[in-house]
Amino acid sequence: MFILPDLSYEFDALEPSIDAVTMEIHYSKHHQGYVDKLNTALKGHPDLLKKDVTELLRNLEDLPADIQTAVKNNGGGHANHSLFWTVISPDGGGAPKGNLSEALETRFKSLDDFKAEFETVALSHFGSGWVWLVVDNDGDLQVYSTANQDSPLIEDETPILTLDVWEHAYYLQYQNRRADYIKAFWKIVDWAEVARRFKETS
Numbered sequence: 001m002f003i004l005p006d007l008s009y010e011f012d013a014l015e016p017s018i019d020a021v022t023m024e025i026h027y028s029k030h031h032q033g034y035v036d037k038l039n040t041a042l043k044g045h046p047d048l049l050k051k052d053v054t055e056l057l058r059n060l061e062d063l064p065a066d067i068q069t070a071v072k073n074n075g076g077g078h079a080n081h082s083l084f085w086t087v088i089s090p091d092g093g094g095a096p097k098g099n100l101s102e103a104l105e106t107r108f109k110s111l112d113d114f115k116a117e118f119e120t121v122a123l124s125h126f127g128s129g130w131v132w133l134v135v136d137n138d139g140d141l142q143v144y145s146t147a148n149q150d151s152p153l154i155e156d157e158t159p160i161l162t163l164d165v166w167e168h169a170y171y172l173q174y175q176n177r178r179a180d181y182i183k184a185f186w187k188i189v190d191w192a193e194v195a196r197r198f199k200e201t202s
Helices: 019-042 053-058 065-085 098-108 110-126 178-185 191-200
Strands: 131-135 141-147 158-164
Touching: 019 178, 053 065, 053 098, 065 131, 098 141, 098 191, 110 131, 110 141, 110 178, 158 178
Parallel strands: none
Antiparallel strands: 131 141, 131 158
């Protein structure tokens, strides 16, 4: 069965960018809820419970029709949050280095231009969802958003950085000030982890 992954930091470690109460609720209630509902959806399918969530989402159309929506929503919620926790860190911030830095400059002209595009997408996304930096099927970097718990994995693309823009991710601390939440995000981005994920796509 799927389980909630351990965090590598305490709930208060990301303050002041993300407060401890938000982290605790987000992780132990919201993410746990997606894990529980994913396990429920796959009850009676022991072969699928043995698969990685990435494999399930990349092959969604091969699943039984009656569980595809539940796996898309809850498997997506599990996969998206699992990535999110790893690309933020109390030791984050700064700027990427090496191949990732070069790739961002090639694709977006500069790190600042990349951040500006990412922030524009995050601010303009209507309703609940996620903003992504992905490596697409051609090996190029792309920025876009998805609704609800939809994952780039469904399109067989590889996400390497994400920001949760559901209100539960920031509302206790930032209320309706999504722009402030997005700005604070850059202070905790773990660029070393993003670079590691990028390297794996090469």
